Each structure stands twice: as structure tokens, then as C-alpha cells.
Amino acid sequence: MNGLKINDFVVRFANVNGTGSASANALFTKAVFRMGVPVTPKNIFPSNIQGLPTWYEVRVSEKGYLGRRAGVDLMVSVNPQSIRKDYAEVKPGGYFIYDSTKPLAPEFNRSDIKHIGIPMTALCNAEFSDARQRQLFKNIVYIGALTTLFGIEMSVLERLVSEQFKGKEKLIEPNLKALNLGVNFIKENFNEPFTLRVERRDLLGDKILFSGNSACALGAIYAGATIAAWYPITPSTSVVDAFSKYAARYRIDPETGKNRYAIVQAEDELAAIGMVMGAMWNGARAFTATSGPGLSLMQEFLGLGYFAEVPTVLIDVQRTGPSTGMPTRTQQSDLLLAAYASHGDTKHPLLFPATPNECFDMTALAFDLTERLQTPVIVMTDLDLGMNDHVSEPLKWDDSRSFDRGKVLSAAQLESIYKSNNDVSVESNGLRNFHGKYGRYLDVDGDGIPYRTIAGTHVTKGAFTTRGSSRDEYAIYTEDGEAYRRNMDRLARKWETAKKLVPPPEIHISSDADKDPNTPGVVFFGTSTYAAVEALDMLAEDGIFLDSMRVRAFPFGKEFCEFIERHKKLFIIEQNRDAQFRSLVLIETGAEPDKLISVLNYDGTPITADFIYEQIKSRL
Amino acid sequence: MTYIRPGFRHPALPKNALGYTIDYYEGSLSTLCAGCGHDSINAAIVQACWELNIEPHKVAKLSGIGCSSKSPAYFLSNSHGFNSVHGRMPSVATGANLANRELIYFGVSGDGDTASIGMGQFVHAIRRNVRMVYLVMNNGCYGLTKGQDSATADAGSKNKAGQENLFEAIDLAGLAIELGATFVAQSFSGDKQQLVPMIKAAMLHNGFALLNVISPCVTFNNNPGSTKSYDYVREHMETTALLDFVPLMREITTTYESGNIEDLVLHDGSAIRLRKLAKDWDPFDRFSSVKALQKARENGEILTGLLYINEKAPDLHSLLNTVDKPLNSLTEAELCPGREVIEKINASLR
Numbered sequence: 001m002n003g004l005k006i007n008d009f010v011v012r013f014a015n016v017n018g019t020g021s022a023s024a025n026a027l028f029t030k031a032v033f034r035m036g037v038p039v040t041p042k043n044i045f046p047s048n049i050q051g052l053p054t055w056y057e058v059r060v061s062e063k064g065y066l067g068r069r070a071g072v073d074l075m076v077s078v079n080p081q082s083i084r085k086d087y088a089e090v091k092p093g094g095y096f097i098y099d100s101t102k103p104l105a106p107e108f109n110r111s112d113i114k115h116i117g118i119p120m121t122a123l124c125n126a127e128f129s130d131a132r133q134r135q136l137f138k139n140i141v142y143i144g145a146l147t148t149l150f151g152i153e154m155s156v157l158e159r160l161v162s163e164q165f166k167g168k169e170k171l172i173e174p175n176l177k178a179l180n181l182g183v184n185f186i187k188e189n190f191n192e193p194f195t196l197r198v199e200r201r202d203l204l205g206d207k208i209l210f211s212g213n214s215a216c217a218l219g220a221i222y223a224g225a226t227i228a229a230w231y232p233i234t235p236s237t238s239v240v241d242a243f244s245k246y247a248a249r250y251r252i253d254p255e256t257g258k259n260r261y262a263i264v265q266a267e268d269e270l271a272a273i274g275m276v277m278g279a280m281w282n283g284a285r286a287f288t289a290t291s292g293p294g295l296s297l298m299q300e301f302l303g304l305g306y307f308a309e310v311p312t313v314l315i316d317v318q319r320t321g322p323s324t325g326m327p328t329r330t331q332q333s334d335l336l337l338a339a340y341a342s343h344g345d346t347k348h349p350l351l352f353p354a355t356p357n358e359c360f361d362m363t364a365l366a367f368d369l370t371e372r373l374q375t376p377v378i379v380m381t382d383l384d385l386g387m388n389d390h391v392s393e394p395l396k397w398d399d400s401r402s403f404d405r406g407k408v409l410s411a412a413q414l415e416s417i418y419k420s421n422n423d424v425s426v427e428s429n430g431l432r433n434f435h436g437k438y439g440r441y442l443d444v445d446g447d448g449i450p451y452r453t454i455a456g457t458h459v460t461k462g463a464f465t466t467r468g469s470s471r472d473e474y475a476i477y478t479e480d481g482e483a484y485r486r487n488m489d490r491l492a493r494k495w496e497t498a499k500k501l502v503p504p505p506e507i508h509i510s511s512d513a514d515k516d517p518n519t520p521g522v523v524f525f526g527t528s529t530y531a532a533v534e535a536l537d538m539l540a541e542d543g544i545f546l547d548s549m550r551v552r553a554f555p556f557g558k559e560f561c562e563f564i565e566r567h568k569k570l571f572i573i574e575q576n577r578d579a580q581f582r583s584l585v586l587i588e589t590g591a592e593p594d595k596l597i598s599v600l601n602y603d604g605t606p607i608t609a610d611f612i613y614e615q616i617k618s619r620l
Numbered sequence: 621m622t623y624i625r626p627g628f629r630h631p632a633l634p635k636n637a638l639g640y641t642i643d644y645y646e647g648s649l650s651t652l653c654a655g656c657g658h659d660s661i662n663a664a665i666v667q668a669c670w671e672l673n674i675e676p677h678k679v680a681k682l683s684g685i686g687c688s689s690k691s692p693a694y695f696l697s698n699s700h701g702f703n704s705v706h707g708r709m710p711s712v713a714t715g716a717n718l719a720n721r722e723l724i725y726f727g728v729s730g731d732g733d734t735a736s737i738g739m740g741q742f743v744h745a746i747r748r749n750v751r752m753v754y755l756v757m758n759n760g761c762y763g764l765t766k767g768q769d770s771a772t773a774d775a776g777s778k779n780k781a782g783q784e785n786l787f788e789a790i791d792l793a794g795l796a797i798e799l800g801a802t803f804v805a806q807s808f809s810g811d812k813q814q815l816v817p818m819i820k821a822a823m824l825h826n827g828f829a830l831l832n833v834i835s836p837c838v839t840f841n842n843n844p845g846s847t848k849s850y851d852y853v854r855e856h857m858e859t860t861a862l863l864d865f866v867p868l869m870r871e872i873t874t875t876y877e878s879g880n881i882e883d884l885v886l887h888d889g890s891a892i893r894l895r896k897l898a899k900d901w902d903p904f905d906r907f908s909s910v911k912a913l914q915k916a917r918e919n920g921e922i923l924t925g926l927l928y929i930n931e932k933a934p935d936l937h938s939l940l941n942t943v944d945k946p947l948n949s950l951t952e953a954e955l956c957p958g959r960e961v962i963e964k965i966n967a968s969l970r
Binding site: 033034204206207208209210218221222223224226227229250251253256258259260261262263264266267268270271272273274275276277278279280281282283284286300301304394395396397398399402403453454455456457458459460463464465466467468469476477 | 648675676677678680681682692693697698699700701702703704705708710711712713714715716717718719720722723740741743744748937940941942943944947948949950952954955956957958959961962963965966969970
């Protein structure tokens, strides 16, 4: 068949927010996934509860590309508000599926696309009497139609429906009925060749379909977080929702039925992070999740955490700023705010997960890092990663792994410090360097990281006051400039230690590199990775082979700096207007500004491979 | 301020039941102004902890920013302290309390720290009934920035320059009762006799205990015309009841004896013994407490003493149904579901 596209196309659903389309559309994604074919959905939704247009875009990719791709091969249009725009966006040769209960207006007369009318409203009205059901099942009717058109196995759909309504069995039958309304309508009324097809493959292995926010929540569960304090904000809300769900399942004391966790919905983001710091100061593992506006409010506590050296885990699910911006659209625009949060000389380790399994790993790692480094650690995800499902490597946990609680002195260790030097029989030689007296801010190991104590540890030893004001090595308040400088220099030393502890970048050197010393490098992080990887393949098809570096953390370590140093031309891909990552590179490495070329996407939608490809190709 | 504290202590200093003399409960030297009300309150805290036989390492001291918030350095040097950021002590205390329910949390704040920048956190800590002492050293002015009026300064009260405050005062005690605080008391830094038993009771209360203590600022707000000066407060103090603290009563009963004596039994079995002075006031009745406060205000009096108490309300841990064991002491085995569970979760995501 001419122009047949097997497992390689984009479907977009144009719906009205609040009409139950989300779960129906997710059913479609899951069905493609169960057919063993890589699939990536993007929920493009409004900051609204009910009534505004919302889109759900699904890319099916045999080659496994999971970034967003421009161009819609099939549009399911069930929203009269956006129908004109939706109609115009269908690629030539594509399909336009609409509710034909009422005829299309005469101007919908493109000859370069095919129109498929399905009387969704009429079919549902004839079958169902309840108004809500009539509304909800229209969505299921078009899923049924797509199943038949694409050739997705009906048994896959039937199984998904029965799984989805497990425990609510009486909903299975009407859903299957609605599904079949769509299936039968196509079978009876559509006889033309159809060029888009989903064919069963085995391309996914043991991969999972999961959202970044849920994965972060699970990471916090596995890392032993007992306290979550938060303030609701899109797109981070579902992190704590998921934590709450998992905690209710895995954190109940079997004997008493009581909770081995506490979740507090705080009065604002200031209080949320304050509670996290209070809890971590007191020896529990705690976290908060927020987005841009919340991060702005958390600045003062982040400064306190840096200076007073209080561990804190913050998950920043970035959205489109500035100010309220576009709360339901994605961006990578909190980089500078997060990296240097708060007044004075401050900087904070950042982690950049790109996939749900990395969200899981890096959230768990953030707890180890924050306690090891005694400084706030921020996990930088974004709306795209957080709220959309992604095909991901499975989550892994090694049972032999144990939490790194960092340098926390036990009562016995405190005792040993106060014994005479010769008598010290403790595991860390560092404790000898206390010379008989504990000092909270003494750098006895030379790595800039001091030893902390938790309230209640020892009757007479180890107590000190944590403060955001200057103090000496023994935690005594001081305005002595020399003591202040010593402390700031030690914090700088700690920053050097952090460079060695954060995950290194993933570097790929193209095979061409030996031949051409001028091979440019491409630098990206987080959700830009999906599109960047695809764009590199597109360039390779044109015979252009580039080196690449996927950055996974800030501060930048040795490998990062070498990569920047070695390349004469670098493309920095990021999703904000002001090239914030490029600024970070300039500030931290002193690289020549002219050699860093920005590829910037900032319209609130996830960056595409086509865009990166064109940007790089035109500026090589 | 006192620059020198003699190292010598009288060998016959009395010891408490734990064998500690009172100096064990002291902090570092105060850097507050000589005669500052806050130092008297600190001395009362030291006295209360010593008399209560508190283990200092079982206390965590928390504060925000301001003269008052420096105070935790001046008592209980064997306790951990957290001098946080301006107006944010309640959230830090809430988190700390969630992490370890077994410590006593002693929060110190001021009128700026509480009634202005920290009002949001103050009211929400009350709503949550976080088990803590929240002591406001209330002098009606900003000391560290040289005497500006605070939100608790009475309308018409004059500052050092003779200017009248234009705005109505925020009544922290009344507000706290309104919000459902479970222990509300007012006192005066110059009345140690009242303050010490009040602090003891607050420390043993099973919930949020507000101590709003008028503590004159000798440098910026002790002038004629100020309603927070030593003279004014002494002249205008009225008291709900004389207060005694009775440690660990064997019998848990509320007894009314002749002469209006009432024992309020606290969570651990100790009791507050009240000799009631105010008419129509019942410490268990929010309505009567609010009424008594407002009546005193109308009469230009400062009502001190215990105002309201509710020992039965659940604290935050009870509300959240957390385990009895402190959350910060749970082991990895108790917290991490492990590999088998992660594989099940993976399977559910395919």
C-alpha cells in the first residue's frame, strides 16, 4: 500500500478538559505499549479544571525515539472550540477523525487529507441513557475505532479495560460495549485502505511505562524519607500524591496499623521547606516537591541550608515561567535560580534526571548526597518528565545497598573524641583530629564536610546551635572576619568534594573524532535528551557525526570540564529563552563564550528532534 | 549585659533529682542590653528546667530572628539549638517535632518574628497543635533595628521619640485561643513567680503551648506613654489566677476546693494548681477566656496567668497517626520495601 506507515506516526487527540478523555487516551497509549511498540504520550493541557481545550499527543516509533515529533498524522477532533486549528495541523496525507453526529461545516474541505466521520454522540445516545456515561463513552468509542483502524489486537484492549476497572467490575461491561460501538462502526462503514498501522513487535523487553513524578515519589520511599512537607502546585503535586499512595501501601506498621511517615500540606512553600529542614536537622529523611513559583519562595531557606549546612531534598518539577507563566507547560528555566538560590555566596548541587528510572535513582541518591554533603540537593525535573508517561528502563534496587547518612556522630563516637588522643579506637581516623573536643564546623577530614550531631544523642556532649549567622568552628556566634572567611573557604572546599560525588556526565565520542579535531560537541540534559539523541541520528544519516555529552548533575566535574575544553564548538541544547545552562557553563568553566552555541526551545512544548536537527545543521 | 561570669560556684548549690546544679541549665553569656526583660525570662526558663528535672539533651531550642530569637543561646547550653530565619521557626519546629516526637521543643520568638513576618507560620503551627512551647518575648518594638513599633504595640502607645502608634495591636493570646490553641497563657518578664510554674506547665503540655510574655525593651520602649514599659505593665497587670506547679500527681483528678483552688492535671500526671482570681473565668471554656481577655482590654488592663487549656485535643502526631517510635529512629528494614517489591511495581507498569 502506498505510503504505509507501520509503527511510525503521531496521533493527536483534541478534547475538552474535564470530559474524561485523559483515561481513554491513556488506554490507547498503553495498548500500543502492550503491542510491544515504543510509544510516547504528551499531555498538553490547560491550567483549568473544566471546559478549555486539551490535547493528548501520542508518538509511535518503531525506532524507539521517545521525543516529541512535529506533524500530526491522525487527529481525533472532538472539541468544537479548537477544531479549526486542529484541522489545519493535520499533515498532508493524514487523517481527520471527527464526531459526525452533526455534519462538518463546508469549509472543512481539504483534499490532501482523509476525513473519517464517526457519529460518536449519536452512537452513545442510542446506547446509554445516563448523561455522564454518554459523555464519557464518546471517548471510548473513538478508541475502539482507532483499535480497528490501526489493527491493534482487540484482546489487548479488553485486557486493559478489565485491569483498569479491577474492583469496579460493573464498569467493565459498558466500557467494552462502548469500545465495540467504535470497532463495529469502522468495520461496517470504512472500507478504504488505511495507511497507519500498529504491528506487534517485541521492542520493549522489560521496559516500563511510568511518569517521572511517581518515580521520584518511589525514590523517596526507597530512600527512607519519612516526612514530606509540601504546598500544592502544578506540575509537582503528583509527586506527593504518589508518595502518599505508596506510603499508605508500604509504610504501615504491621502491628499497630500506624504510619511510618508523615505528610504535611503546609501553609506555603516557605513552611514546606522549613519543615523539611527541621526534620532533616533532627535526623529524619524528608523532602518537598515544588515548581518555579515555589522555588522562588524557598530561596531564604535554601540559603540557610547552604550556610547552616542542613540537609534538604527538594524536587523541582519545572514549568514555564517567569512568574505564573504557563503553569501547565514545560520548560527548563529554573536552572540559575536553583543553582545559586538565595542571597550571598551560595550554590547548590542539582541532579538532572532524563527518564523515570533516573527520577527514581536520582531521588534516592539525593538523600544520600544531601546527608553526605550536608547541603540542600535539588532534583531538577520538568513537567514533561514529571507528568507524562515515558517508556523507561525498569526500576532497580539493590538490597545490599544501604543509606549513606553522612557524617553523623553517635554517642560512642562523641565519647571517643573526648578521650585522650592515644585512646581513640574509632573507625574514622578523622575523629582523632578533633584533638579532644568536638567542633561542629571543624574540617577534620580535609574534604570540607564537618561532623554533625543530632539532638538527644548524648547527655553532655555534642550539643550546638545551628544558625544562619556566622560562627566559628565550634558553632559559636562570631562576627570575626577571619573566622567567617575560614568558614566560607571550607564551604568552597566542600563544593569541590561535591564535584566528585555527583553523577558524571554520559559522554559519547563519535567515531570520526580521531580524524577531525574540529568535531563539534553537543551538550544536553533532562528531557531534551530524547529529542537530542534522535537529532544526532538524523545528522548521522547526513554523514555528520558529532560528540555528545548528557549532563546529569551540577556542580560540573572533571569529565564535564574536559569535554567543554576539548571542543572548539559546542551546541548547548536547552528549553528556556536565556540560555541559562550556557550561562552556568560560562560561570563555572570560564569557557570561551563564542564557542558555545545555543539551541533554545521555549514555547512550553517539549523540544523536537526536527528543531534541534535544523538548528545544528544550519550553524555547523 | 554581663561580660564576666565567675567560674566559681558555691559548693553547696542545691542539686535537683538528677543531681544537677542550676548552672548546668545555663547558656552562654547574654549579649542583650542590661535590664532586658528577655534575660529575666531566660533565667525563668533555666529555673523551670532545673526544677522540672529536665535532661537538657532531651530539649531542642528553636527560634527565628530578633533579640528574642538570640535567647536560646542564653539557656540550656547542653541542648541542641536552631536559630533559623525570620518568622520561620514554627515550620522548623514542626519538622523537627515530626522527626522525633520524644524531645521537648522550646520555641522562642518575638513580636516582630511572630505577629508580622511569621504570622502565617504561627497560626498554622497552632492549627496543627504541634507539641511545643511557643514563648513570645513581647516588647512591642523592633529592638535590633532601633525601636520601630511592632504589630503588638497598642494603638496610642508612645515610642521613645514620643510618636504615637497609629494601628491596633494584634492580640496574640486572643488570636491563639480563637484558632484553637490548646494552652494559652500570658505573663510578664518581671513576674518570675508566675513565669516559672507557667513555663513548667507549658513544657509538659501535650500540644501547642503559647506563652505570651510582656518583656519590656529597656533601650527603645521603656519610656513614659509606652504600654509595654516596666512601670505601665506593673500598674496594669491583672491576673486570672495565682499559679502553682505540682509535679507528677499520683491521683489524676480535678478537684475543687474551697477558696477557688483548682488542680488542672497535665498529660504526664503533673498538675497546675490555680487559685482563681478572675470572676466568671473557666480555663476550660474558650468563650470565657476570650471574654476575660477582652474585658481586661476594655479596662486598660493586661490579663496575665493561664488563660485557656485543653489537654484532651490530639497533637499533630496523633492527628497523623504516626508510629510511637520516633520517625528518625526507624531502620532501613522498616522503611525500604526492597527489591522484590520494586519488581512487582515494574510488572504493574508493563
